[in-house]
Amino acid sequence: MPLALAFEALGSGPPVVILHGLFGAGRNWTQFAQALAEDHRVYLPDARNHGASPWAESMSYMEMADDVRALIERDQLQRPFVIGHSMGGKTAMALALSHPQTIGGIAVIDIAPESYADQFSPYVSAMRSLDMASAASRREIREALAGSLSAEAPVDFLMQNLRRQNANASMPANFLKRQALPSMTGLPARAPMLPRLSTAVPLATSSSTRTTPTR
Structure with a gap:
């Protein structure tokens, strides 16, 4: 559907x-x-x-x-x-x-x-590893994401997937499932x-x- x-x-x-x-x-x-x-x-x-x-x-x-x-x-x-x-x-x-x-x-x-070839697994792993609950601000989330990726990684681009619901921030968990990657590549x-x-x-x-x- x-x-x-x-x-x-x-x-x-x-x-x-x-x-x-x-x-x-x-x-x-x-x-x-x-x-x-x-x-x-x-x-x-x-x-x-x-x-x-x-x-x-x-x-x-x-x-x-x-x-x-x-x-x-x-x-x-x-x-x-x-x-x-x-x-x-x-x-x-x-x-x-x-x-x-x-x-x-x-x-x-x-x-x-x-x-x-799969180029996205490092990005997915980095986003999955974020501790969204303890982050006080979007800036903290960005710094944590940047710290787990190479200097060339499109961090600001990846940050567009950040969603905020009430006081909580999250990444789209369904999208970050590893089994989705083969269909993308x-x-x-x-x-x-x-x-x-x-x-x-x-x-x-x-x-x-x-x-x-x-x-």
Whole structure:
């Protein structure tokens, strides 16, 4: 059953949906969305177990794609163009495979339809080890997280997963389960079918910061 994703929307015009990456949130793309919003209606959803969206026991790419489909149908978006970064890129691929008639095209950034080595376990371990109950402030939590990771780790990015309920802070426990990681580093269930996609779904691919449309 799809989840009702939290999202922000800005601008008016043809619809665009931007899907953020792992450990991120829709607001990561606010500046980019503001530029697009000059002549588009831009949606910035938080994926399940991210940002302000609901938590769930599982988060496969096909489930996340169905969440996005539900948002598109609920807000009656007419074949929006979907931009996906990293995890969001694979979600966009899954959406193109499962509901190609729902979207007008996809742009996939920083990810390919293949499996990747697990780079996330150190982040998950560090977040799981946080003593949230004894931390007096967000700053203390950040310092503890930074102290358990390498200097290059995206600490501020990871801190976006911090949630505060009443006086208590927490990280999304379901999301931090180790068994969720294989689905994040692997493929959408039907990704091998992507080259044989029969419905016309425009794609934009890139090997650098410049994108080249492909058909």
